[in-house]
Amino acid sequence: MLTERISEALREALAALGAGNARFRLDRPRDTSHGDLATNAAMAVAGRLSRPPREIARDLKERLDGIDGVERVEIAGPGFLNFFLDAGAMGGRVQAILGRGERYGRNEDGRGRRVMVEFVSANPTGPLHLGHGRQAALGDAIASLLEWSGWTVHREFYFNDAGGQIHRLAISVRARYLQLLGHDASVPEDGYQGEYVSEIAAGLIERDGPRYEDDRSEEALEAMRGFAVALLRREQERDLAAFNVRFDEYYPETRLYSDGLVANTISKLRETGLTYREDGALWLRTSAFGDQKDRVMVKSNGSPTYFLPDVAYHMNKWERGFHHVINVQGSDHHSTVDRVRAGLQALDRPPGYPEYVLHQMVTVERDGDEVRFSKRSGSYTTLADLVAEVGADVARYFFLMRRPEGHLAFDLDLALDQSDRNPVFKVQYAHARLCRLFELAGKKGWVADHDTLISADTSLLVDRSEREVVKQLAEFPALLRRAAAGRAPHLVCDYLEKTAGMVNSWYQTGHPTRNPALSALVDDPALRAARLALAGAARTVLHNGLSVLGLDAPRRMVRDD
C-alpha cells in the first residue's frame, strides 16, 4: 500500500542522512491543508543529527520527490513533511481494500508464534457476573486482535474446583438439600445464599433422591460438590455461548494436583534454596524478585496457598509451549501479579512472564443510579440477565468501549436505546445502509459485483467528502496493529464510531434531496462504479471491524418499536 511505500522511502532517506532506524510517525493530519499524510521524521531525528529540523526536512524532501502517487511534498511548521496524494493513488486505496476483502486489516506480525489468552476463569461457585462479562468481552477481543495480527491464539478458562470456596459451596448445597427434604438446616453465614443453590439441591434430589439424607460422610459431601461444580460449569458455559464467547480449553485446578504438578513445583522451588520455614509454614523468598514481601507456599496446616497452584499452572502453560501468555483479570487481583511472577522467576522464567491485562469493575446504572436486577445470584447482577436484557452485541460493545483500566459504568438507558444515541446501532446501521445501496443498485438493474467495483476508475473520487472517507478507511490496518499491540479493543470501538459517522456524512452529502450529483447511485456508470467501490470498501471496513470485536454486521436493521 501507499503508506508503506512512503514509509519505506522515508526510512531510506533518513538512512542516507545518517539517521537509520529512526522512529517517526506517518499519519493523517487533522487539518486537510496539512496534506493527506504527514510525518514528524525531520523533527524526530533533529536531536540525533544536531541540525535544525526544517533543514533536515529540506534534505528529506529532495530524496522523496517522485514517489508514485504522491502529487507533492511540502515542508510546514517546525519541520513537518506533508504529503499530498494524487487522485489515482487515493482511489487506488479503495481497490486495495476491495482486493483484500474480509482479510483487509490483517497483518502477519505474529506469524509462527503462539499465544495463550486466559480469561474469565470464574470459580464454579455461582453464575457469572458483570465483571466476568467485561472480562469475557475483553479477553475474546484481545484474542481476536492477536489473530488478526497473525498469532495462533489459544483461549483458556481456568477454574478453581478445589479449596475453601468450593467447600463452602458444597456445605451450602447440603443445607438446601436437607431443607428441601424437610430437615432443619441452614446455610452458614460465609456460604452461598443465592437462589441457585436451592436449584442445585433440587437437581440433586431429582438425580440421586434422598440418599445423602443421613449421610454426613466426606464421600457424600464430595458427591454434592461434584454435582454442583459440574452443573455450574455447564451453566457458565451456556451463558458464555449466549455471549458468543468460546474457549479452546477449560483447565481445572484439581488437575494440577492429580497430575503431580503442585508437588513437583514445591520440590523445584525447594531446590532453588529460596524457601524457608517459619511459624510452621513454608515460605518462598519472593521479595528477592521485587515482591513486597515473602509469601507462604504451604500453610502451617500442610495445605498449599493459592499462590502455589498459580505458579504450577504457569509452569504448565510454559511447558505446553506457551511462552507468550496474557492473563485478563480484575484489578482486585493485582496483588497476585508480582508474587506469581516472582515464583516463576525463581524457576528461571523471564521477569515479564506472564503478561497481565487488569480491568476495573462494572456497575450498571439507570437514570444515573446503580441498579441490581438479578434474583438468582442473591446479591449481584448476572451476565445472563444483562445479555437477556440488552442483547449480546450491545453488551459486548459496551464492555469494550472503555479502556480496561477504568471503572465501567454500564448505562442501561443508553444500552436499551435503539436510536442514534446508541453507538452499537450507529455502527451497525452505517453498515446496513451501505448494503442497502447495493440492493437498490441491483433493483435498478445496475451491475455492482466485485469485478465491476474493483475495476472501477476510482480516480473519479475527487470530492472532499469522498477523499476523507478513503483516508479514514486506509488507516484501519494501522489501527488494528495499534489496538493489538496495546491490548486495547476500545480503540477499535472509537475507530468504528468515527468511521460510521464519516460514512453517514458522506451518504447524506450525496443524498438525492440534498445533492443528487454526489449520490452513489448517479446515472453516469463510471462515476457510479467509483462511488459504489467506495461504499463497498467502507462496508468491508465496518464489517471487519465489527467482526474483530465479535459483533454481527447486519445487512438490514430491524427496529422493534
Place this chain on the structure above:
RNA sequence: GCGCCCGUAGCUCAGCUGGAUAGAGCAUCGGCCUUCUAAGCCGAGGGUCCCAGGUUCGAGUCCUGGCGGGCGUGCCA
C-alpha cells in the same frame, strides 16, 4: 504507611513513539425529510487537560512533589 490504577467540555469518555489550532458521543441551541432507511446530516456555544515545579524546538502525553478518587496490601480466592 506502602504498591498499582484513575483525574481531559455540563455528563460519559478518546487522545499512538512527546508533534501543528486538545477531539467524539450525549445534553443545550439553530437549520435539513415530495427522491438511496432522518436509527441520519449540517452548524453554534461549551476547556485552568486536578495543582506546582522540571526536561526541550515542542508536554494532556515524560520526570519529581503534592491534592482527590478506586483497588490492593491474609497462612482468603
